[in-house]
Amino acid sequence: MFAPFMVNAWVAGTVVAVVAGVVGFLVVLRGASFLAHAVPHGAFAGAAGAVLIGVDPLVGLAVFAAGGALTISVLGRRARSDVVTALALVLMLGLGALFLSRSSEYSAEVFALLFGQILGVSSGEILPMLVLGAASLIAFTVFFRPMLLSSALPDMAPARGVRPDSMSIVFGLLLACATTTSVPIVGALLMFALLVGPPSAARFVTRRPVAAIGLSVVLALVTVWASIALAYVTDWPVGFFVTAVSAVLYVAGRATAMGMSHRAVRRAPAPAPA
Template identity: 50%
Template sequence: MSGIWNAVFPPGLFTNPLLIHLWIAATVIAVVAGTVGVFVNLRGDAFVAHAVPRGAFAGAAAASLVGANTVLGLGVFAVVMAGAIGMRRQRRANPVDVALILVLALGLGDLFLTLSQAYAPLVFSLLFGQLLGVSATDVWLIGALGVVVLVAVGVVYRPLLLASTAPELAAARGVPIVALNLAFTVLVALAATLTVPVVGALLAFSLMVGPAAAGWYLARTPGRVLGLSVAVAIAVVWIAIVLGYDTNLPIGFLVSALCLAAYVTARAWRWASRKGRSRAGAGAAGSEPLAVG
Protein backbone atom coordinates (compact mmCIF):
# COMPACT_ATOMS: atom_id res chain seq x y z
CA MET A 1 0.00 0.00 0.00
CA SER A 2 2.70 2.43 0.96
CA GLY A 3 4.52 1.32 -2.16
CA ILE A 4 1.73 2.63 -4.34
CA TRP A 5 1.49 5.76 -2.22
CA ASN A 6 5.16 6.43 -2.65
CA ALA A 7 4.97 5.78 -6.37
CA VAL A 8 2.17 8.32 -6.82
CA PHE A 9 3.39 10.79 -4.22
CA PRO A 10 7.16 10.35 -4.17
CA PRO A 11 9.01 11.68 -1.16
CA GLY A 12 9.84 15.30 -1.60
CA LEU A 13 6.64 16.16 -3.46
CA PHE A 14 5.42 18.14 -0.46
CA THR A 15 8.72 19.00 1.19
CA ASN A 16 11.08 20.07 -1.58
CA PRO A 17 11.15 23.90 -1.37
CA LEU A 18 10.94 24.31 -5.14
CA LEU A 19 7.86 22.10 -5.17
CA ILE A 20 6.31 23.98 -2.26
CA HIS A 21 6.70 27.16 -4.31
CA LEU A 22 5.08 25.37 -7.19
CA TRP A 23 2.11 24.16 -5.13
CA ILE A 24 1.43 27.67 -3.85
CA ALA A 25 1.94 29.37 -7.21
CA ALA A 26 -0.12 26.80 -9.08
CA THR A 27 -3.01 27.14 -6.65
CA VAL A 28 -3.03 30.92 -7.01
CA ILE A 29 -2.89 30.53 -10.78
CA ALA A 30 -5.80 28.09 -10.75
CA VAL A 31 -7.97 30.40 -8.65
CA VAL A 32 -7.20 33.39 -10.88
CA ALA A 33 -7.55 31.55 -14.20
CA GLY A 34 -10.72 29.78 -13.04
CA THR A 35 -12.25 33.12 -12.00
CA VAL A 36 -11.31 35.07 -15.12
CA GLY A 37 -12.35 32.06 -17.21
CA VAL A 38 -15.97 32.47 -16.12
CA PHE A 39 -16.09 35.80 -17.93
CA VAL A 40 -14.12 34.45 -20.89
CA ASN A 41 -16.82 31.80 -21.37
CA LEU A 42 -19.69 34.13 -20.64
CA ARG A 43 -18.52 36.48 -23.38
CA GLY A 44 -17.42 33.71 -25.74
CA ASP A 45 -14.00 35.37 -25.98
CA ALA A 46 -11.86 32.24 -26.05
CA PHE A 47 -9.82 33.78 -28.85
CA VAL A 48 -8.74 36.65 -26.60
CA ALA A 49 -7.82 34.20 -23.83
CA HIS A 50 -5.71 32.29 -26.35
CA ALA A 51 -4.16 35.25 -28.14
CA VAL A 52 -3.02 37.30 -25.14
CA PRO A 53 -0.77 34.71 -23.46
CA ARG A 54 0.36 33.41 -26.84
CA GLY A 55 1.36 36.86 -28.03
CA ALA A 56 2.79 37.85 -24.66
CA PHE A 57 5.40 35.20 -25.39
CA ALA A 58 7.01 37.92 -27.53
CA GLY A 59 7.43 39.99 -24.38
CA ALA A 60 9.42 37.23 -22.75
CA ALA A 61 11.56 36.99 -25.86
CA ALA A 62 12.09 40.76 -25.80
CA ALA A 63 13.04 40.58 -22.14
CA SER A 64 15.60 37.89 -22.85
CA LEU A 65 16.99 40.09 -25.65
CA VAL A 66 17.61 43.06 -23.34
CA GLY A 67 18.39 40.91 -20.32
CA ALA A 68 15.30 41.84 -18.28
CA ASN A 69 13.02 39.62 -16.20
CA THR A 70 10.96 37.46 -18.56
CA VAL A 71 7.83 37.62 -16.38
CA LEU A 72 8.01 41.40 -16.51
CA GLY A 73 8.31 41.21 -20.30
CA LEU A 74 5.32 38.89 -20.41
CA GLY A 75 3.23 41.20 -18.28
CA VAL A 76 4.04 44.35 -20.23
CA PHE A 77 3.30 42.71 -23.56
CA ALA A 78 0.12 41.08 -22.28
CA VAL A 79 -1.25 44.35 -20.94
CA VAL A 80 -0.35 46.26 -24.10
CA MET A 81 -2.13 43.63 -26.21
CA ALA A 82 -5.10 43.72 -23.87
CA GLY A 83 -5.27 47.49 -24.24
CA ALA A 84 -5.28 47.22 -28.02
CA ILE A 85 -7.98 44.53 -28.01
CA GLY A 86 -10.10 45.87 -25.18
CA MET A 87 -10.80 49.45 -26.27
CA ARG A 88 -14.12 48.77 -27.91
CA ARG A 89 -17.85 49.15 -27.44
CA GLN A 90 -18.87 45.73 -28.73
CA ARG A 91 -19.09 43.00 -26.15
CA ARG A 92 -17.07 40.54 -28.19
CA ALA A 93 -13.68 41.41 -29.56
CA ASN A 94 -13.58 41.50 -33.35
CA PRO A 95 -11.75 38.26 -34.21
CA VAL A 96 -9.98 39.94 -37.11
CA ASP A 97 -8.46 42.57 -34.82
CA VAL A 98 -7.42 39.90 -32.32
CA ALA A 99 -5.81 37.86 -35.10
CA LEU A 100 -3.90 40.86 -36.46
CA ILE A 101 -2.65 41.90 -33.03
CA LEU A 102 -1.64 38.30 -32.35
CA VAL A 103 0.34 37.89 -35.57
CA LEU A 104 2.04 41.24 -34.99
CA ALA A 105 3.10 40.10 -31.51
CA LEU A 106 4.25 36.72 -32.84
CA GLY A 107 6.19 38.35 -35.66
CA LEU A 108 7.95 40.53 -33.10
CA GLY A 109 8.53 37.45 -30.95
CA ASP A 110 10.13 35.66 -33.88
CA LEU A 111 12.35 38.69 -34.47
CA PHE A 112 13.41 38.98 -30.82
CA LEU A 113 14.16 35.26 -30.62
CA THR A 114 16.29 35.41 -33.73
CA LEU A 115 18.18 38.47 -32.56
CA SER A 116 18.76 37.20 -29.05
CA GLN A 117 19.50 33.65 -30.17
CA ALA A 118 17.57 32.48 -27.14
CA TYR A 119 18.55 29.15 -25.76
CA ALA A 120 16.15 26.55 -27.24
CA PRO A 121 15.16 24.89 -23.93
CA LEU A 122 14.17 28.33 -22.60
CA VAL A 123 11.92 28.77 -25.63
CA PHE A 124 10.43 25.33 -25.10
CA SER A 125 9.69 25.94 -21.43
CA LEU A 126 8.16 29.34 -22.19
CA LEU A 127 5.91 27.73 -24.79
CA PHE A 128 5.00 24.55 -22.95
CA GLY A 129 5.60 25.43 -19.31
CA GLN A 130 7.88 24.06 -16.65
CA LEU A 131 7.35 22.60 -13.22
CA LEU A 132 10.39 23.73 -11.32
CA GLY A 133 10.82 27.27 -12.52
CA VAL A 134 9.12 29.05 -9.62
CA SER A 135 11.52 30.81 -7.27
CA ALA A 136 10.73 32.20 -3.83
CA THR A 137 10.53 35.72 -5.26
CA ASP A 138 8.19 34.47 -7.98
CA VAL A 139 5.87 33.04 -5.35
CA TRP A 140 5.54 36.45 -3.71
CA LEU A 141 5.09 38.11 -7.08
CA ILE A 142 2.48 35.61 -8.22
CA GLY A 143 0.68 35.78 -4.88
CA ALA A 144 0.56 39.57 -4.90
CA LEU A 145 -0.58 39.78 -8.50
CA GLY A 146 -3.16 37.09 -7.81
CA VAL A 147 -4.61 39.11 -4.94
CA VAL A 148 -4.71 42.19 -7.17
CA VAL A 149 -6.64 40.31 -9.85
CA LEU A 150 -9.12 38.82 -7.37
CA VAL A 151 -9.76 42.17 -5.71
CA ALA A 152 -10.24 43.74 -9.14
CA VAL A 153 -12.72 41.02 -10.09
CA GLY A 154 -14.55 41.63 -6.82
CA VAL A 155 -14.83 45.34 -7.60
CA VAL A 156 -16.11 44.97 -11.17
CA TYR A 157 -17.98 41.67 -10.68
CA ARG A 158 -21.58 42.86 -10.93
CA PRO A 159 -21.25 45.51 -13.64
CA LEU A 160 -19.00 43.17 -15.63
CA LEU A 161 -21.55 40.39 -15.33
CA LEU A 162 -24.28 42.74 -16.55
CA ALA A 163 -22.16 44.13 -19.38
CA SER A 164 -21.23 40.60 -20.41
CA THR A 165 -24.79 39.25 -20.50
CA ALA A 166 -26.92 42.25 -21.43
CA PRO A 167 -24.76 45.00 -22.93
CA GLU A 168 -27.70 47.15 -24.03
CA LEU A 169 -29.25 47.06 -20.58
CA ALA A 170 -25.88 47.80 -19.01
CA ALA A 171 -25.37 50.78 -21.30
CA ALA A 172 -28.86 52.03 -20.49
CA ARG A 173 -28.05 51.81 -16.79
CA GLY A 174 -25.00 53.97 -17.36
CA VAL A 175 -22.44 51.22 -16.88
CA PRO A 176 -19.18 52.30 -18.57
CA ILE A 177 -19.06 49.64 -21.29
CA VAL A 178 -15.71 50.52 -22.86
CA ALA A 179 -13.99 50.68 -19.46
CA LEU A 180 -15.45 47.28 -18.53
CA ASN A 181 -14.40 45.69 -21.82
CA LEU A 182 -10.94 47.05 -21.18
CA ALA A 183 -11.02 45.81 -17.60
CA PHE A 184 -11.96 42.34 -18.83
CA THR A 185 -9.09 42.07 -21.30
CA VAL A 186 -6.61 43.46 -18.76
CA LEU A 187 -7.78 40.79 -16.28
CA VAL A 188 -7.14 38.19 -18.97
CA ALA A 189 -3.68 39.73 -19.49
CA LEU A 190 -2.83 39.55 -15.80
CA ALA A 191 -4.09 35.98 -15.51
CA ALA A 192 -1.97 35.14 -18.56
CA THR A 193 1.11 36.74 -17.01
CA LEU A 194 0.68 34.53 -13.95
CA THR A 195 -0.06 31.37 -15.87
CA VAL A 196 2.49 31.42 -18.70
CA PRO A 197 5.67 30.84 -16.64
CA VAL A 198 4.24 27.62 -15.22
CA VAL A 199 1.84 26.28 -17.86
CA GLY A 200 3.44 27.84 -20.93
CA ALA A 201 2.31 30.40 -23.50
CA LEU A 202 0.62 27.88 -25.76
CA LEU A 203 -1.52 26.29 -23.08
CA ALA A 204 -2.16 29.02 -20.52
CA PHE A 205 -5.57 29.59 -22.07
CA SER A 206 -6.61 25.99 -21.35
CA LEU A 207 -7.06 26.96 -17.71
CA MET A 208 -9.16 29.98 -18.69
CA VAL A 209 -11.40 28.04 -21.09
CA GLY A 210 -11.79 24.42 -19.92
CA PRO A 211 -12.74 24.61 -16.21
CA ALA A 212 -15.16 27.52 -16.66
CA ALA A 213 -16.76 25.87 -19.71
CA ALA A 214 -17.28 22.78 -17.60
CA GLY A 215 -18.78 25.00 -14.89
CA TRP A 216 -21.27 26.55 -17.32
CA TYR A 217 -22.46 23.10 -18.32
CA LEU A 218 -23.02 21.99 -14.73
CA ALA A 219 -24.38 25.05 -12.96
CA ARG A 220 -26.87 27.77 -13.84
CA THR A 221 -26.02 30.74 -11.66
CA PRO A 222 -22.82 32.75 -12.16
CA GLY A 223 -21.83 32.30 -8.51
CA ARG A 224 -22.00 28.52 -8.68
CA VAL A 225 -20.26 28.47 -12.04
CA LEU A 226 -17.47 30.52 -10.49
CA GLY A 227 -17.13 28.11 -7.58
CA LEU A 228 -17.11 25.07 -9.85
CA SER A 229 -14.68 26.65 -12.28
CA VAL A 230 -12.18 27.48 -9.54
CA ALA A 231 -12.56 24.02 -7.98
CA VAL A 232 -12.00 22.28 -11.32
CA ALA A 233 -9.01 24.50 -12.12
CA ILE A 234 -7.42 23.72 -8.74
CA ALA A 235 -8.02 20.01 -9.20
CA VAL A 236 -6.50 20.19 -12.68
CA VAL A 237 -3.28 21.87 -11.60
CA TRP A 238 -2.84 19.71 -8.50
CA ILE A 239 -3.26 16.47 -10.43
CA ALA A 240 -1.02 17.86 -13.18
CA ILE A 241 1.74 18.61 -10.66
CA VAL A 242 1.61 15.10 -9.20
CA LEU A 243 1.52 13.43 -12.61
CA GLY A 244 4.17 15.75 -14.00
CA TYR A 245 6.45 15.02 -11.09
CA ASP A 246 5.87 11.28 -11.44
CA THR A 247 6.20 10.99 -15.18
CA ASN A 248 8.23 14.03 -16.20
CA LEU A 249 5.71 14.74 -18.97
CA PRO A 250 5.33 18.42 -19.93
CA ILE A 251 2.94 20.18 -17.58
CA GLY A 252 1.21 22.00 -20.43
CA PHE A 253 0.16 18.69 -21.88
CA LEU A 254 -1.14 17.43 -18.54
CA VAL A 255 -3.09 20.62 -17.83
CA SER A 256 -4.72 20.67 -21.25
CA ALA A 257 -5.55 16.94 -21.12
CA LEU A 258 -7.16 17.32 -17.69
CA CYS A 259 -9.07 20.42 -18.79
CA LEU A 260 -10.38 18.51 -21.80
CA ALA A 261 -11.39 15.63 -19.54
CA ALA A 262 -13.28 18.02 -17.24
CA TYR A 263 -15.01 19.67 -20.21
CA VAL A 264 -16.02 16.39 -21.84
CA THR A 265 -17.25 14.96 -18.54
CA ALA A 266 -19.34 18.05 -17.84
CA ARG A 267 -20.91 17.99 -21.30
CA ALA A 268 -21.64 14.27 -21.03
CA TRP A 269 -23.11 14.77 -17.56
CA ARG A 270 -25.35 17.55 -18.78
CA TRP A 271 -26.42 15.52 -21.82
CA ALA A 272 -27.23 12.49 -19.66
CA SER A 273 -29.14 14.51 -17.07
CA ARG A 274 -31.14 16.33 -19.72
CA LYS A 275 -31.97 13.03 -21.38
CA GLY A 276 -33.03 11.57 -18.04
CA ARG A 277 -35.15 14.60 -17.29
CA SER A 278 -36.94 14.64 -20.64
CA ARG A 279 -37.66 10.93 -20.26
CA ALA A 280 -39.12 11.68 -16.86
CA GLY A 281 -41.50 14.01 -18.65
CA ALA A 282 -40.34 17.38 -17.45
CA GLY A 283 -40.27 19.97 -20.23
CA ALA A 284 -37.02 20.70 -21.94
CA ALA A 285 -37.79 24.41 -21.88
CA GLY A 286 -35.53 26.44 -19.66
CA SER A 287 -32.77 23.86 -19.53
CA GLU A 288 -30.53 25.84 -21.82
CA PRO A 289 -27.32 26.98 -20.20
CA LEU A 290 -27.57 30.55 -19.12
CA ALA A 291 -26.47 32.73 -22.05
CA VAL A 292 -23.02 31.36 -22.67
CA GLY A 293 -21.39 33.87 -24.99
Protein backbone atom coordinates in the same frame (compact mmCIF):
# COMPACT_ATOMS: atom_id res chain seq x y z
CA MET B 1 6.32 14.55 -3.71
CA PHE B 2 6.69 17.22 -1.00
CA ALA B 3 10.35 18.09 -1.45
CA PRO B 4 11.10 21.84 -1.29
CA PHE B 5 10.91 22.30 -5.07
CA MET B 6 7.62 20.39 -5.12
CA VAL B 7 6.17 22.58 -2.37
CA ASN B 8 6.85 25.60 -4.59
CA ALA B 9 5.11 23.79 -7.44
CA TRP B 10 2.03 23.07 -5.31
CA VAL B 11 1.79 26.68 -4.14
CA ALA B 12 2.33 28.13 -7.61
CA GLY B 13 -0.12 25.69 -9.16
CA THR B 14 -2.76 26.58 -6.59
CA VAL B 15 -2.42 30.31 -7.28
CA VAL B 16 -2.60 29.77 -11.03
CA ALA B 17 -5.64 27.49 -10.75
CA VAL B 18 -7.60 29.94 -8.60
CA VAL B 19 -6.87 32.89 -10.91
CA ALA B 20 -7.58 30.88 -14.07
CA GLY B 21 -10.80 29.45 -12.64
CA VAL B 22 -12.14 32.89 -11.70
CA VAL B 23 -11.08 34.83 -14.81
CA GLY B 24 -11.94 31.87 -17.05
CA PHE B 25 -15.58 32.18 -16.02
CA LEU B 26 -15.73 35.57 -17.74
CA VAL B 27 -13.78 34.23 -20.72
CA VAL B 28 -16.39 31.54 -21.31
CA LEU B 29 -19.35 33.79 -20.50
CA ARG B 30 -18.19 36.47 -22.94
CA GLY B 31 -17.23 33.97 -25.65
CA ALA B 32 -13.71 35.40 -25.56
CA SER B 33 -11.73 32.18 -25.98
CA PHE B 34 -9.84 33.59 -28.98
CA LEU B 35 -8.80 36.62 -26.93
CA ALA B 36 -7.72 34.31 -24.09
CA HIS B 37 -5.60 32.47 -26.64
CA ALA B 38 -4.11 35.59 -28.20
CA VAL B 39 -3.06 37.53 -25.10
CA PRO B 40 -0.87 34.83 -23.45
CA HIS B 41 0.71 33.77 -26.74
CA GLY B 42 1.27 37.31 -27.97
CA ALA B 43 2.77 38.40 -24.66
CA PHE B 44 5.59 35.94 -25.36
CA ALA B 45 7.01 38.57 -27.72
CA GLY B 46 7.34 41.01 -24.84
CA ALA B 47 9.41 38.54 -22.86
CA ALA B 48 11.65 37.95 -25.88
CA GLY B 49 12.12 41.69 -26.34
CA ALA B 50 12.94 42.14 -22.67
CA VAL B 51 15.64 39.48 -22.88
CA LEU B 52 17.09 41.24 -25.94
CA ILE B 53 17.55 44.54 -24.08
CA GLY B 54 18.54 42.96 -20.77
CA VAL B 55 15.30 43.55 -18.83
CA ASP B 56 13.41 41.09 -16.64
CA PRO B 57 11.20 39.00 -18.99
CA LEU B 58 8.27 39.43 -16.60
CA VAL B 59 8.28 43.19 -17.34
CA GLY B 60 8.14 42.62 -21.09
CA LEU B 61 5.45 40.00 -20.62
CA ALA B 62 3.28 42.41 -18.63
CA VAL B 63 3.74 45.27 -21.10
CA PHE B 64 2.84 43.20 -24.16
CA ALA B 65 -0.04 41.45 -22.40
CA ALA B 66 -1.60 44.76 -21.37
CA GLY B 67 -0.82 46.43 -24.70
CA GLY B 68 -2.22 43.55 -26.72
CA ALA B 69 -5.38 43.31 -24.61
CA LEU B 70 -5.99 47.08 -24.84
CA THR B 71 -5.39 47.15 -28.60
CA ILE B 72 -7.76 44.27 -29.26
CA SER B 73 -10.43 45.66 -26.90
CA VAL B 74 -10.35 49.17 -28.38
CA LEU B 75 -10.07 48.30 -32.08
CA GLY B 76 -12.51 45.39 -31.74
CA ARG B 77 -15.32 47.83 -30.96
CA ARG B 78 -15.29 49.30 -34.48
CA ALA B 79 -14.47 46.20 -36.51
CA ARG B 80 -14.84 42.44 -36.35
CA SER B 81 -13.18 41.46 -33.11
CA ASP B 82 -11.95 38.11 -34.45
CA VAL B 83 -10.08 39.82 -37.30
CA VAL B 84 -8.50 42.36 -34.94
CA THR B 85 -7.55 39.60 -32.51
CA ALA B 86 -5.97 37.48 -35.23
CA LEU B 87 -3.97 40.39 -36.65
CA ALA B 88 -2.76 41.47 -33.21
CA LEU B 89 -1.73 37.90 -32.41
CA VAL B 90 0.29 37.34 -35.58
CA LEU B 91 1.89 40.79 -35.24
CA MET B 92 3.07 40.07 -31.70
CA LEU B 93 4.29 36.60 -32.66
CA GLY B 94 6.17 38.14 -35.57
CA LEU B 95 7.80 40.62 -33.22
CA GLY B 96 8.73 37.74 -30.93
CA ALA B 97 10.41 35.92 -33.81
CA LEU B 98 12.29 39.13 -34.70
CA PHE B 99 13.47 39.67 -31.13
CA LEU B 100 14.66 36.09 -30.82
CA SER B 101 16.52 36.31 -34.13
CA ARG B 102 18.39 39.41 -32.93
CA SER B 103 19.38 37.84 -29.63
CA SER B 104 22.94 36.59 -29.43
CA GLU B 105 22.09 33.68 -27.18
CA TYR B 106 19.22 31.29 -26.70
CA SER B 107 17.22 31.92 -23.56
CA ALA B 108 15.67 28.89 -21.88
CA GLU B 109 13.64 31.30 -19.78
CA VAL B 110 11.84 32.62 -22.84
CA PHE B 111 11.22 29.07 -24.08
CA ALA B 112 9.71 28.22 -20.70
CA LEU B 113 7.16 31.02 -21.15
CA LEU B 114 5.57 28.96 -23.91
CA PHE B 115 5.56 25.57 -22.21
CA GLY B 116 5.88 26.43 -18.50
CA GLN B 117 8.23 25.35 -15.76
CA ILE B 118 5.89 24.61 -12.88
CA LEU B 119 8.25 21.97 -11.44
CA GLY B 120 11.10 24.47 -11.47
CA VAL B 121 9.47 27.38 -9.63
CA SER B 122 11.86 29.12 -7.25
CA SER B 123 10.92 30.61 -3.91
CA GLY B 124 11.62 34.11 -5.26
CA GLU B 125 8.90 33.73 -7.89
CA ILE B 126 6.16 32.96 -5.38
CA LEU B 127 5.75 36.47 -3.94
CA PRO B 128 5.27 38.26 -7.31
CA MET B 129 2.75 35.58 -8.24
CA LEU B 130 0.80 36.10 -5.03
CA VAL B 131 0.76 39.88 -5.53
CA LEU B 132 -0.41 39.67 -9.15
CA GLY B 133 -2.91 36.94 -8.32
CA ALA B 134 -4.37 39.00 -5.48
CA ALA B 135 -4.60 42.03 -7.79
CA SER B 136 -6.50 39.94 -10.35
CA LEU B 137 -8.98 38.67 -7.77
CA ILE B 138 -9.52 42.14 -6.26
CA ALA B 139 -10.18 43.64 -9.69
CA PHE B 140 -12.56 40.80 -10.49
CA THR B 141 -14.48 41.40 -7.26
CA VAL B 142 -14.71 45.17 -7.79
CA PHE B 143 -15.95 44.95 -11.37
CA PHE B 144 -17.84 41.66 -11.11
CA ARG B 145 -21.41 42.99 -11.32
CA PRO B 146 -20.92 45.42 -14.22
CA MET B 147 -18.83 42.89 -16.16
CA LEU B 148 -21.42 40.19 -15.53
CA LEU B 149 -24.20 42.47 -16.78
CA SER B 150 -22.28 43.61 -19.85
CA SER B 151 -21.36 40.00 -20.65
CA ALA B 152 -24.77 38.38 -20.17
CA LEU B 153 -27.07 41.26 -21.21
CA PRO B 154 -25.03 43.74 -23.29
CA ASP B 155 -28.18 45.41 -24.71
CA MET B 156 -29.58 46.16 -21.25
CA ALA B 157 -26.30 47.25 -19.69
CA PRO B 158 -26.43 50.92 -20.85
CA ALA B 159 -29.85 51.33 -19.21
CA ARG B 160 -28.24 50.29 -15.91
CA GLY B 161 -25.39 52.76 -16.29
CA VAL B 162 -22.85 50.19 -17.50
CA ARG B 163 -20.84 50.87 -20.66
CA PRO B 164 -20.03 47.58 -22.44
CA ASP B 165 -17.07 49.17 -24.26
CA SER B 166 -15.49 50.22 -20.97
CA MET B 167 -16.08 46.79 -19.49
CA SER B 168 -14.38 45.22 -22.52
CA ILE B 169 -11.26 47.25 -21.73
CA VAL B 170 -11.46 46.30 -18.04
CA PHE B 171 -11.83 42.64 -19.00
CA GLY B 172 -8.82 42.86 -21.31
CA LEU B 173 -6.67 44.34 -18.54
CA LEU B 174 -7.91 41.69 -16.11
CA LEU B 175 -6.95 38.99 -18.59
CA ALA B 176 -3.53 40.63 -19.02
CA CYS B 177 -2.97 40.61 -15.25
CA ALA B 178 -3.98 36.96 -15.03
CA THR B 179 -1.65 36.19 -17.93
CA THR B 180 1.29 37.90 -16.24
CA THR B 181 0.53 35.92 -13.09
CA SER B 182 0.32 32.52 -14.71
CA VAL B 183 2.36 32.33 -17.92
CA PRO B 184 5.79 32.32 -16.20
CA ILE B 185 4.66 29.25 -14.25
CA VAL B 186 2.47 27.16 -16.56
CA GLY B 187 3.31 28.72 -19.92
CA ALA B 188 1.09 30.31 -22.54
CA LEU B 189 -0.17 26.99 -23.89
CA LEU B 190 -1.31 25.64 -20.53
CA MET B 191 -2.75 28.96 -19.38
CA PHE B 192 -5.12 28.89 -22.34
CA ALA B 193 -6.22 25.35 -21.44
CA LEU B 194 -6.93 26.37 -17.84
CA LEU B 195 -8.84 29.49 -18.89
CA VAL B 196 -11.20 27.51 -21.10
CA GLY B 197 -11.43 23.84 -20.02
CA PRO B 198 -12.53 23.91 -16.33
CA PRO B 199 -14.76 27.03 -16.68
CA SER B 200 -16.54 25.50 -19.69
CA ALA B 201 -17.21 22.30 -17.76
CA ALA B 202 -18.55 24.33 -14.83
CA ARG B 203 -20.88 26.30 -17.11
CA PHE B 204 -22.34 23.06 -18.44
CA VAL B 205 -23.23 21.94 -14.92
CA THR B 206 -24.73 25.17 -13.52
CA ARG B 207 -25.86 28.51 -14.91
CA ARG B 208 -25.76 30.36 -11.59
CA PRO B 209 -22.79 32.73 -11.73
CA VAL B 210 -21.50 32.32 -8.18
CA ALA B 211 -21.89 28.54 -8.26
CA ALA B 212 -20.24 28.37 -11.69
CA ILE B 213 -17.26 30.42 -10.48
CA GLY B 214 -16.83 28.20 -7.41
CA LEU B 215 -17.06 25.01 -9.46
CA SER B 216 -14.68 26.44 -12.06
CA VAL B 217 -12.07 27.09 -9.38
CA VAL B 218 -12.52 23.58 -7.95
CA LEU B 219 -12.13 21.95 -11.37
CA ALA B 220 -9.07 24.09 -12.14
CA LEU B 221 -7.52 23.03 -8.83
CA VAL B 222 -8.27 19.38 -9.60
CA THR B 223 -6.67 19.80 -13.03
CA VAL B 224 -3.47 21.40 -11.74
CA TRP B 225 -3.05 19.21 -8.67
CA ALA B 226 -3.70 15.99 -10.58
CA SER B 227 -1.31 17.07 -13.34
CA ILE B 228 1.50 17.85 -10.91
CA ALA B 229 1.07 14.54 -9.11
CA LEU B 230 0.90 12.52 -12.33
CA ALA B 231 3.93 14.32 -13.79
CA TYR B 232 5.92 13.57 -10.63
CA VAL B 233 4.98 9.88 -10.67
CA THR B 234 5.34 9.22 -14.39
CA ASP B 235 8.02 11.77 -15.34
CA TRP B 236 5.80 12.84 -18.24
CA PRO B 237 5.35 16.54 -19.14
CA VAL B 238 2.95 18.50 -16.95
CA GLY B 239 1.48 20.11 -20.05
CA PHE B 240 0.20 16.80 -21.38
CA PHE B 241 -1.72 16.09 -18.20
CA VAL B 242 -3.14 19.63 -17.92
CA THR B 243 -4.58 19.51 -21.42
CA ALA B 244 -5.75 15.90 -21.04
CA VAL B 245 -7.49 16.46 -17.70
CA SER B 246 -9.07 19.69 -19.00
CA ALA B 247 -10.46 17.80 -22.00
CA VAL B 248 -11.81 15.01 -19.80
CA LEU B 249 -13.52 17.52 -17.50
CA TYR B 250 -15.06 19.30 -20.48
CA VAL B 251 -16.49 16.05 -21.87
CA ALA B 252 -17.75 15.06 -18.40
CA GLY B 253 -19.40 18.46 -17.94
CA ARG B 254 -21.11 18.26 -21.29
CA ALA B 255 -22.31 14.70 -20.60
CA THR B 256 -23.66 15.83 -17.23
CA ALA B 257 -25.56 18.69 -18.88
CA MET B 258 -27.08 16.31 -21.43
CA GLY B 259 -28.13 13.92 -18.67
CA MET B 260 -29.74 16.73 -16.70
CA SER B 261 -31.58 17.90 -19.82
CA HIS B 262 -32.94 14.41 -20.53
CA ARG B 263 -34.14 14.01 -16.95
CA ALA B 264 -35.89 17.38 -17.09
CA VAL B 265 -37.69 16.37 -20.30
CA ARG B 266 -38.87 13.08 -18.75
CA ARG B 267 -40.15 14.84 -15.64
CA ALA B 268 -42.06 17.48 -17.60
CA PRO B 269 -45.86 17.01 -17.36
CA ALA B 270 -47.60 15.66 -20.42
CA PRO B 271 -49.75 18.19 -22.31
CA ALA B 272 -53.45 18.14 -21.50
CA PRO B 273 -55.67 16.51 -24.17
CA ALA B 274 -57.54 18.90 -26.41
